[in-house]
Amino acid sequence: MAKAVFNRSLIHRIQAAVVVHDADTKVIVCNSKAQELLGLTEEQMLGKAAMNPDWKFLGADGERLSLEKYPVNQAVFTQQPLRDFTIGIFRPNKSDVVWVLVNADPVLDDKGKIQQVIVTFMDITDLKQAEEALRESEEKLVRAEKLAILGKLAGVLGHEIKAPLGVIKHSLEFLKVRLDQDVDAKIGEHLNLMHAKLNTMDKTIDDVLDFARTKKLELMTVDPGNLVEYLLRDIPIPANIRIVPDLGRNLPCIAVDERQIQQVFRNIIANAIDAMIDGGTLTVSTGKQLSDNAGHEFVTISFRDTGEGISPDHVKKIFEPLFSTKVKGTGLGLVACENVIHAHGGSIEVSSELGKGSTFIVKFPIKEN
Numbered sequence: 001m002a003k004a005v006f007n008r009s010l011i012h013r014i015q016a017a018v019v020v021h022d023a024d025t026k027v028i029v030c031n032s033k034a035q036e037l038l039g040l041t042e043e044q045m046l047g048k049a050a051m052n053p054d055w056k057f058l059g060a061d062g063e064r065l066s067l068e069k070y071p072v073n074q075a076v077f078t079q080q081p082l083r084d085f086t087i088g089i090f091r092p093n094k095s096d097v098v099w100v101l102v103n104a105d106p107v108l109d110d111k112g113k114i115q116q117v118i119v120t121f122m123d124i125t126d127l128k129q130a131e132e133a134l135r136e137s138e139e140k141l142v143r144a145e146k147l148a149i150l151g152k153l154a155g156v157l158g159h160e161i162k163a164p165l166g167v168i169k170h171s172l173e174f175l176k177v178r179l180d181q182d183v184d185a186k187i188g189e190h191l192n193l194m195h196a197k198l199n200t201m202d203k204t205i206d207d208v209l210d211f212a213r214t215k216k217l218e219l220m221t222v223d224p225g226n227l228v229e230y231l232l233r234d235i236p237i238p239a240n241i242r243i244v245p246d247l248g249r250n251l252p253c254i255a256v257d258e259r260q261i262q263q264v265f266r267n268i269i270a271n272a273i274d275a276m277i278d279g280g281t282l283t284v285s286t287g288k289q290l291s292d293n294a295g296h297e298f299v300t301i302s303f304r305d306t307g308e309g310i311s312p313d314h315v316k317k318i319f320e321p322l323f324s325t326k327v328k329g330t331g332l333g334l335v336a337c338e339n340v341i342h343a344h345g346g347s348i349e350v351s352s353e354l355g356k357g358s359t360f361i362v363k364f365p366i367k368e369n
């Protein structure tokens, strides 16, 4: 009797979760730690073979675990110990997931028949989260390295290519003026062609430079409606594209580097135009949004196009440096945008449907007075 009491108290004090099943997998013992991790009381577990279907076990990949993969069932089926099996337990009462490392040991009688299965598990949620954080910071590091290399490349481009390009453009202008009157049309045509190609090269280099140079912010307090109005006033838009401003009035002011932010918006609009080769509508709206986490308010400026849209596969990649689906794309536009917006304490989000169009939403924190 004393031994039984000692065992029971011992099992409940162990800092690992212990669940003992009998031969037909019914629970005959579950200690305090197991109740805590599972979020179930002893009464809810004792005598039950299967768990409440609302409780989900997840595999290491985050997918729901099939019944035959449940540790107790694996041990019964193989009659072998199961070692260091990672599962997630979704607890509907708390609506969270705890990650545990499970061991299961079948206890066999002399005839090799299963008597019991002892399942023990440990909470490794913190470990799993630390691993996740490590992976994320590694990804950030790789990205930072990529950016550093691009920065160096941009330096070279700036010095060795952009400057001479300017000289060539200048000389070309001179030639055009001098030759215009008295040469045949063919030469004029070639000069124009050279001019157009130089402009494209210049634009590509600007993309790289924009992206690589982190310029200091020169903040000014502006009205979001005015900001967008100025932008739309002097931006060249192809004839087959309709711009629809939808500007909320009396929005709170935001603090932005106007030049840099105008460049961000021009990048977003350039992408929208590229996505609407056969024409379409670009709606530019301003508004206010309450963020969900810390309760901060944001001004939103969104750009909704009716273009080709972005596949879910690509959506994950469009903010990666050098990702582009365009023949002449640099894949630097959106990274540059994101960098500038983050420097403002803001964020950029996208939602898109293939064949229907995309919406880019830029959020700025509202300037505190």
Ligand SMILES: Nc1ncnc2c1ncn2[C@@H]1O[C@H](COP(=O)(O)OP(=O)(O)O)[C@@H](O)[C@H]1O
Pocket: 267, 271, 272, 275, 305, 307, 308, 309, 310, 314, 318, 323, 324, 325, 326, 328, 329, 330, 331, 332, 333, 334, 335, 358
């Ligand atoms: N409005 C949009 N509609 C459809 N696709 C878009 C849009 N904006 C961006 N994209 C996608 O994101 C990619 C990356 O954009 P960006 O960084 O500006 O580079 P680039 O314009 O040089 O390709 C584009 O190549 C395109 O596939």
Ligand SMILES: [Mg+2]
Pocket: 267, 270, 271, 333, 334
């Ligand atoms: Mg672009």
